[in-house]
Amino acid sequence: MSKKLLLGDEALAQGAIDAGLSACYAYPGTPSTEIMEYVSQSEIAIQRNIHREWSCNEKVAMEEGLGMSYSGKRAMVCMKHVGMNVAGDGFINSAITGTNGGLIVAAADDPSMHSSQNEQDSRFYAQFAMIPCLEPSNQQEAYDMPQYAFELSEKLQTPILFRLTTRLSHSRADVELAGTANVQNDMHLPENPSRFILLPAIAKKNYQRHCEKQAEFLRLSNESPWNRYEDGPDHKLGILTSSIAYNYVQEAYNGKCPHPVLKISHYPLPDKKLARLMQECDKILVVEEGMPFIETQLLGPLGNAKILGRLSGALPRTGELNPRFVAIACGLPTPDLLSASELMKIRPPRLCKGCPHINSYEALNEAKKQFPDCKVFGDIGCYTLGALPPFNAISTCVDMGASISMAKGAADAGLYPAVAVIGDSTFTHSGMTGVLDAVWENSPITIIIVDNYTTGMTGGQDSLGTGKLEDICKGLGVPADHIKIITPVPANHTENSAVIAKEMAWKGLSVIISRRECIQTLRKKKKK
Amino acid sequence: MKSDLVLAGVGGQGILTIAAIIGQAAVSQNIHVKQSEVHGMAQRGGSVVAHLRLSSDPIASDLIAEGTADILLSMEPLEALRHASYLKSDGVLLTNTTPVVNIDSYPEMDKITAELKHFKRTVILDGDAMAQTITGSARAVNMILLGAVSVFLDMPSEIFIEIIKKMFARKGDAIVEANIKAYKAGQSSARAASQG
Numbered sequence: 001m002s003k004k005l006l007l008g009d010e011a012l013a014q015g016a017i018d019a020g021l022s023a024c025y026a027y028p029g030t031p032s033t034e035i036m037e038y039v040s041q042s043e044i045a046i047q048r049n050i051h052r053e054w055s056c057n058e059k060v061a062m063e064e065g066l067g068m069s070y071s072g073k074r075a076m077v078c079m080k081h082v083g084m085n086v087a088g089d090g091f092i093n094s095a096i097t098g099t100n101g102g103l104i105v106a107a108a109d110d111p112s113m114h115s116s117q118n119e120q121d122s123r124f125y126a127q128f129a130m131i132p133c134l135e136p137s138n139q140q141e142a143y144d145m146p147q148y149a150f151e152l153s154e155k156l157q158t159p160i161l162f163r164l165t166t167r168l169s170h171s172r173a174d175v176e177l178a179g180t181a182n183v184q185n186d187m188h189l190p191e192n193p194s195r196f197i198l199l200p201a202i203a204k205k206n207y208q209r210h211c212e213k214q215a216e217f218l219r220l221s222n223e224s225p226w227n228r229y230e231d232g233p234d235h236k237l238g239i240l241t242s243s244i245a246y247n248y249v250q251e252a253y254n255g256k257c258p259h260p261v262l263k264i265s266h267y268p269l270p271d272k273k274l275a276r277l278m279q280e281c282d283k284i285l286v287v288e289e290g291m292p293f294i295e296t297q298l299l300g301p302l303g304n305a306k307i308l309g310r311l312s313g314a315l316p317r318t319g320e321l322n323p324r325f326v327a328i329a330c331g332l333p334t335p336d337l338l339s340a341s342e343l344m345k346i347r348p349p350r351l352c353k354g355c356p357h358i359n360s361y362e363a364l365n366e367a368k369k370q371f372p373d374c375k376v377f378g379d380i381g382c383y384t385l386g387a388l389p390p391f392n393a394i395s396t397c398v399d400m401g402a403s404i405s406m407a408k409g410a411a412d413a414g415l416y417p418a419v420a421v422i423g424d425s426t427f428t429h430s431g432m433t434g435v436l437d438a439v440w441e442n443s444p445i446t447i448i449i450v451d452n453y454t455t456g457m458t459g460g461q462d463s464l465g466t467g468k469l470e471d472i473c474k475g476l477g478v479p480a481d482h483i484k485i486i487t488p489v490p491a492n493h494t495e496n497s498a499v500i501a502k503e504m505a506w507k508g509l510s511v512i513i514s515r516r517e518c519i520q521t522l523r524k525k526k527k528k
Numbered sequence: 529m530k531s532d533l534v535l536a537g538v539g540g541q542g543i544l545t546i547a548a549i550i551g552q553a554a555v556s557q558n559i560h561v562k563q564s565e566v567h568g569m570a571q572r573g574g575s576v577v578a579h580l581r582l583s584s585d586p587i588a589s590d591l592i593a594e595g596t597a598d599i600l601l602s603m604e605p606l607e608a609l610r611h612a613s614y615l616k617s618d619g620v621l622l623t624n625t626t627p628v629v630n631i632d633s634y635p636e637m638d639k640i641t642a643e644l645k646h647f648k649r650t651v652i653l654d655g656d657a658m659a660q661t662i663t664g665s666a667r668a669v670n671m672i673l674l675g676a677v678s679v680f681l682d683m684p685s686e687i688f689i690e691i692i693k694k695m696f697a698r699k700g701d702a703i704v705e706a707n708i709k710a711y712k713a714g715q716s717s718a719r720a721a722s723q724g
Binding site: 247 | 609613
């Protein structure tokens with residue numbers, strides 16, 4: 001046994017390694033990135049040669065994880081919440097095939113959207129796929145649960161969704177470690193291999209079996225050590241809470257809550273424990289991080305005045321919780337707060353000094369002056385900051401790869417010129433497929449790939465298309481004389497904007513690769 | 529022992545380095561730690577904040593409730609003001625004075641200083657200038673502020689100095705010495721300010 005200060009993400013990674021992990025698959029995304037980062041630097045992962053390379057997107061990662069599971073070994077697939085939308089196809093169907101080796105799908109949600117486009121709650125995905133979901137409430141549980149999750153996955157032949165949220169993923173605490181790691185599974189193929197062939201005839205049987213398993217999932221949830229009923233003398237109120245929200249309840253009452261508390265960390269919701277709380281308490285306060293997932297299930301379509309939570313107004317409907325909100329919802333006194341200073345000015349994030357994206361946007365804005373009707377479709381990455389002053393350069397930012405497909409759709413509608421701006425890593429994640437559509441129809445769009453050789457926003461992870469972007473574009477069928485390479489430095493400003501303007505004027509598909517290394521990764525390399 | 533610290537600054541200023549050192553020191557003393565950090569988009573030159581909680585007893589929440597922090601440590605004056613609502617009424621507001629002016633219409637410094645002085649226990653240091661004088665570079669400002677905040681933490685100085693030694697060992701004795709000097713200067717300066 002030893003103690004170590006670990007982020008929630010790192011505790012999960014160490015827990016999975018110690019539970020006999022054979023492979024981690026992931027695409028970087030805040031707040032999940034540090035899971036894979038930890039595995040890739042872990043000495044034991046290196047010794048054991050645990051798979052620890054980044055995948056090009058979450059769907060690929062999910063399918064790689066399922067292949068590892070098919071082969072009998074334990075795999076973990078990690079992503080941020082919106083990555084679940086990308087992985088969705090493989091994820092939902094992995095519940096129908098079932099697993100062989102243990103399979104954890106770790107999704108890190110970002111309520112309050114610190115670094116995201118929405119605050120979707122991954123527990124809905126577990127419910128949708130009808131699989132168990134584990135949700136640690138602290139770093140120690142994040143470390144302890146993977147062992148349980150892998151055993152559960154292998155026993156029930158089902159993937160397990162492991163849900164984290166920002167404040168657990170990115171908070172450090174002292175964690176007690178086992179100091180030893182389980183032996184990894186040997187390769188062994190499924191006893192009934194046909195269950196991985198989702199032809200309708202087989203899928204129907206699998207789905208029937210999956211439905212029959214639900215009673216067992218529920219029984220285990222009722223018996224789960226992670227779902228804890230803590231009785232209290234005052235039954236005027238019962239508190240139903242999950243994940244880190246449990247800690248805020250503990251904080252509010254200084255660890256001495258007078259009311260019964262049901263802590264949920266294992267779904268489906270344990271009906272027997274829930275029924276007890278409902279019967280014994282006059283009112284129920286639901287305290288959960290993320291969307292009102294438990295609360296809506298308790299309310300049902302007809303509602304119930306006994307249930308308080310985010311929907312009743314006891315807690316804010318949106319955004320992450322904090323100890324103050326929870327104390328107020330519990331009816332406890334909180335200190336008066338200072339009003340914000342009148343001097344206060346917001347300080348939004350911005351592109352780093354010397355960032356190549358600055359020069360790319362300056363050249364693009366210059367070129368746009370000749371085309372007053374031009375619209376620029378943006379994408380997900382540091383360059384999304386091109387939406388802010390002084391650039392005000394992009395009109396949209398929706399999801400990974402949407403720049404190219406939206407530009408093409410707008411061009412279909414007659415919008416001209418339609419420009420897409422996308423990073424190199426986002427391009428290989430989900431941009432390439434949109435290019436193929438544009439090639440098929442020779443759409444008059446101009447795609448600018450801002451290639452900085454890295455996945456910048458999440459801290460500089462490998463970008464799998466590095467060195468291959470021209471060939472990828474050529475291979476997809478972009479005309480070779482309309483693939484241009486520019487170097488975004490101030491000295492090339494006039495030349496670069498002329499290249500962009502010329503391609504915008506051409507009524508066909510072109511790709512401009514604006515290429516210079518991210519100054520953050522460059523700086524890190526120089527330090528080494 | 530129980531201490532709740534809010535650390536504020538601008539992305540890239542190194543509040544996580546300070547938090548990590550205090551966290552390590554606490555763990556070595558068998559003190560429980562919870563430290564909530566900011567990663568991702570917000571790190572790029574925007575305002576950032578970390579919560580650091582230390583206690584001899586187990587800690588429940590990763591976040592500090594507004595109005596209850598014992599200490600607000602800020603690398604930057606406007607950021608000190610931004611997060612001041614976290615402080616309890618007799619909490620310590622400890623801030624560096626060098627502004628990071630990366631926004632339009634940055635408020636006038638004397639107005640900011642005047643507001644900061646309204647707090648019951650304010651320690652204002654020109655950490656950048658102190659680091660420049662002592663080490664020849666403003667980079668050691670982190671160590672100045674670490675030294676300053678150590679005055680308000682119930683932990684022996686030797687532990688912090690040990691961690692600084694380990695942290696900079698790779699860079700040679702001269703750098704280690706310079707950083708320890710910066711740490712000690714921050715410490716004496718905060719001591720003088722809090723007594724005065």
